[in-house]
Amino acid sequence: MSNPEASKETCAPHVVKEELMAAGQWLKLEKMTYVDRSGSTRTWETVKRTTRLTNPSADAVGVIALLKRTLHKDCVVMVKQFRPPMGSYTLEFPAGLIDEGESAEVAALRELKEETGFRGEVVGVTPVTCLDPGLSNCTTQIVMVNINGDEGENINPTQQLGDGEFVEVVLLPLDEFQSKIDVLLKKEDIVVDSKVYMFAMGMAQAFFKPMELPVLKQ
Numbered sequence: 001m002s003n004p005e006a007s008k009e010t011c012a013p014h015v016v017k018e019e020l021m022a023a024g025q026w027l028k029l030e031k032m033t034y035v036d037r038s039g040s041t042r043t044w045e046t047v048k049r050t051t052r053l054t055n056p057s058a059d060a061v062g063v064i065a066l067l068k069r070t071l072h073k074d075c076v077v078m079v080k081q082f083r084p085p086m087g088s089y090t091l092e093f094p095a096g097l098i099d100e101g102e103s104a105e106v107a108a109l110r111e112l113k114e115e116t117g118f119r120g121e122v123v124g125v126t127p128v129t130c131l132d133p134g135l136s137n138c139t140t141q142i143v144m145v146n147i148n149g150d151e152g153e154n155i156n157p158t159q160q161l162g163d164g165e166f167v168e169v170v171l172l173p174l175d176e177f178q179s180k181i182d183v184l185l186k187k188e189d190i191v192v193d194s195k196v197y198m199f200a201m202g203m204a205q206a207f208f209k210p211m212e213l214p215v216l217k218q
């Protein structure tokens with residue numbers, strides 16, 4: 001199939017100018033001027049964090065933490081908190097900004113301990129991923145963590161919350177993750193993070209779809 005737009009392509013798109021429109025302590029709004037692939041100069045309004053680090057990791061980490069306990073189902077450790085930009089409570093993975101010089105793995109274990117009290121062990125990490133690239137250049141790395149729930153400090157976990165932080169820990173069984181989230185959403189005025197719900201749908205497919213294959217139904 002021929003693409004009429006292809007004949008207009010003259011160059012690789014690139015940013016030529018970033019102009020500050022407004023700035024606060026944590027965020028700034030910029031007007032970015034860029035050249036698109038047809039060679040036309042255009043602008044784009046962009047939100048950026050003022051806290052962007054010089055190290056190569058992402059702005060923030062999200063933590064998929066699995067709590068593993070003897071004689072219990074594996075649970076995903078979630079956090080519920082009031083988020084001012086949403087004007088409501090949200091259901092999210094534990095998360096937070098990466099400090100200068102910190103790796104994503106170290107930041108993940110620190111944030112998990114602070115927000116939930118659990119001590120975990122890293123089992124996987126994503127590359128730097130974008131969050132909402134039409135709005136912002138904000139990035140995150142998602143870190144997979146296992147928690148030995150039979151271990152001393154994980155039996156009675158103690159949060160280490162800062163001033164103004166109010167975080168409720170919510171444990172949801174991994175094998176019913178999506179349905180338990182759906183129950184919470186029906187019961188409470190709460191918004192779920194898209195990463196969480198995508199993970200839940202993926203887990204539901206992984207758990208239940210194989211059983212729906214005709215060959216396994218007999």
Ligand SMILES: Nc1nc(=O)[nH]c2c1ncn2[C@H]1C[C@H](O)[C@@H](COP(=O)(O)OP(=O)(O)O)O1
Nearest residue numbers: 025026027060094095096097098111162164165
């Ligand atoms: N966009 C923000 N506005 C603020 O007024 N304050 C903000 C913003 N982003 C971060 N912060 C503050 C809030 C905390 O005091 C620190 C650290 O946040 P952290 O816990 O690392 O991240 P979140 O859990 O995502 O809030 O930054």
